Amino acid sequence: MQMLPFQENAVLGTNGLVETFKKLWQTGGHNLDITFKSPTGSGKTFMVSNFVRELQNDPAFNDDVAFVWITFSDDLAMQSRDKFYDYFFPNIGRSLLTIADFSEGILHKDDILFLNWQKLVAKDAKKRLLRRPDEVELQKEQGFYFEDVAENTKKEGREIVMIIDESHKNVTASAYRDVITPLNPRIILNVSATPEKIPTISDVQNLRAGYVEVKRSDVVAAGLIKEQIISQTEEDLKNIEGEDLDFALLRLAKEKRESLAEQWTRLGQNINPLVLIQLPNDDSKLKDQGVETKEELVTRFLTENCEVPANKIAKWFDNKKENLEHITDVDSPIDFMLFKYAAGTGWDCPRAHVIVMFREIESPTFKTQTLGRILRNPVPKVDLTAFPELREGFLYTNYRKNEISDIPDTVENKPKTEVTNLAPHLFGGFATQEATHNVIQELKTSMLDELVANSSDKPISDIAPKIEAALQEAVKQIAPEIFPVQGNTVASPQTEYNLFGEADSQATKNQKTEQIVETATRNVKAILKEHFGEGVANKATEIVAEATRDFAETLVQKQPSSFIVDPLLKSDFISRADYGDIGKASSFQSSFVKSMNNYFGITENAYNNPFAQEGVLEKFGIDMSQRLSTEVLANATFAGTNDLGKNVEHEMSDNEVEKNFMNACYNILEEQTEPDAKYGNIARSWGPFKEALRQWFERYSMTNIDNVGRYKIFLKDLFKNSASIFRKAITQALKEYRPIRDAFVADRRKQEMQEALPFKVKTSYAYSSDFVDYKPIMKSMLQPFKLKAEYPGRDNEIAFIEFLEKLPTVEWWFKQNDDGKDFYALKYFNTTENRERLFYPDWIVKFVDGRIGIFDTKSGFTAANPEGRAEALSKKLRDLNEEAVKRDGREKFVGGLCVRENKLWYCNSAEKYRYKDEKGNLAEGWKLMQG
Structure with missing residues (x-):
């Protein structure tokens, strides 16, 4: 592809990118910035690609250099790489690399590495897949990280030139710390239509920075972008007086689209203009309020009032994508596209000619950069002099003048939820306990008379351990991978195949389910025969089979479920x-x-x-x-x-x-x-x-x-x-x-005397993306264990985790969130607010001897004034133990408020809580925690 005159000047001119680069390079400095300001639609990627290629082919510049080209998404990284390939095929002459090429562990001379910036600087550690963990035990045995590539490249004496696409979005303090510093590039080329920082004349003249700008007028003159975008006029608004404003804006946009389509036809061009319709982001809330959403309103108006076929309307939302195939083609039959944020920076559809922007109610801000979506010209080399409207874009909006703001048109996606699961060995254990309880209850309900009449010297509840062992043995025999040893991984069973040689995993699961039911039923029948006789065992066959079916399906099919920790442990509630x-x-x-x-x-x-x-x-x-x-x-x-x-x-x-x-x-x-x-x-x-x-x-x-x-x-x-x-x-x-x-x-x-429900643990929990994986934890009930990346008290809770992990008496622990029906709550009287509230203790702990601990970690002010939580927890433990003594003949529950003093943990479950005495020491009631 041949560069246009303004592009060639920007790359090869006297003050173009190549000459500016060489001048800064000769200073020998590092981390020197070149700001390249060029309008949207001017071909920034094309010009930067030519700049890199000119350097690589310049006989006067033969230094050992590799390039790192960074964008802000995987799609754009691949798009930049593919464009570079298309521009210069077949004469590429160097390696165009992606993250898949990290296996090389080094950048060679003239290599260009295309990367997604977010994979390097994301707040969520799980998303920083390319970064080397600080903990040695977390580092993979094979392959390389970003830091490895940077270090190995620099060891070879090779310099790095860094190119940052859309630099106004990406260059943050964390970016400098995590990416730029490890690379220590000689030159950083910051590419943007709206750069945040432009170097001073002094910096440019004294070779502390570089600046290259493409004038918008040159890009317009070359026919790449439209001259301007104009909004509805005062006359337009007068003409629609009395008409519903939403409908009027849509009608004006439709009529303008039809006029533009006719002009393209008269010009002999097969171009179908596209109308973009940006809906307010707070639109989704209206469904719960009984108000027609803008999406519903726009769709209804276009299909019913304007008779636009549904297949000519595209929708681009996070959870809905319709009629988007080939929408960027100049002759696409799609006339309208509805979107919120999806059609943002990096989306290229030159036939987009009209935009309707509906304001938000709660935080109305008109984002001018969204207008960039209708700036490009679909036919740069065609003379549009006779059709001035084809050189313009058109905006119809209900925003006000004072709501206009020059801010980016893209926003971060809402935090995604990630799932963490019950540890496999606990999943199997809980499921078996529940199945044992169900078998016994079903037998008591259906066959109590026979059980009593044929009982030896023990009731059926006394043989519960044998039934539990029999059920577990059935699972181990059919599907041993379901009961892995804690901390170990078990190889998955070999996949079975159907008659066509295709993997038939569901058939395999169904088969295993039936086998477990059959084996479990046989095992339990043998125990019943031993204790109650053959007649009772035979009569119980169908009952046992039905009671164990849910058990087998839960384990094999991995169905979402929940399990009672202990029937006595019931979550309090507060009525509506x-x-x-x-x-x-x-x-x-x-x-x-x-x-x-x-x-x-x-x-x-x-x-x-x-x-x-x-x-x-x-x-x-x-x-x-x-x-x-x-x-x-x-x-x-x-x-x-x-x-x-x-x-x-x-x-x-x-x-x-x-x-x-x-x-x-x-x-x-x-x-x-x-x-x-x-x-x-x-x-x-x-x-x-x-x-x-x-x-x-x-x-x-x-x-x-x-x-x-x-x-x-x-x-x-x-x-x-x-x-x-x-x-x-x-x-x-x-x-x-x-x-x-x-x-x-x-x-x-x-x-209201409703009985509280037993607290249950679920097989999986959803967490927002501000929760991150914490380093491998053996005793956490949930795997992987997730913890908020930042919050007050985090260090204190991490210290408690490490304490629990080291205690040989701890079987498992569960870290609670501080609200929600999925977590254990107890009622207390808040002494600050003077009303009843719910309290969610931080930790539920199961000890190997069967005890259950309920602990809440405190420090500083929260330890000095727990606002009634300490007394409430103390009373709850006393009540639970009274019930446990009646049921089991022994106390089963321990716990209290916990504080860390001199690197030791102390617990307080006294009826009257006090943190410290007059001398500043822990008051009476605190006991050293030793398991």
């Missing part, structure tokens, strides 16, 4: 009334309507009577006109002049009115400051409050007005902020309901 929310919806709605009527002087006979309440709200200064205008951007131009235009008043669309109403209901509750009007659990309170407000509108205050009209009147008053009449009335209504709610809570506490 105790969560600090509004409480009973019907009681609140009745009280709210009554309070609002009293405030505005509306009588009961106004119920559904449009005439009885006429004029009542006006007397309080409420504007009853059903119009609500909003400011909308107009007359703006981007990319060329960046004239941000002006705001024009326009009636808010119905969909935006509904969204704003829903959001306002949430915010009103959240903004309450008076104690009697403030309800802590907004998520639970929001629904009943919204419905109460709607009922009052519909039945008493605005009976003869539709919902959108009511919302407009309500919002218009709220927008007055402190002068709002509705705000004052609502605060009063919330305060008047407080005694009713408190009485309801008190009554509910007396009446």
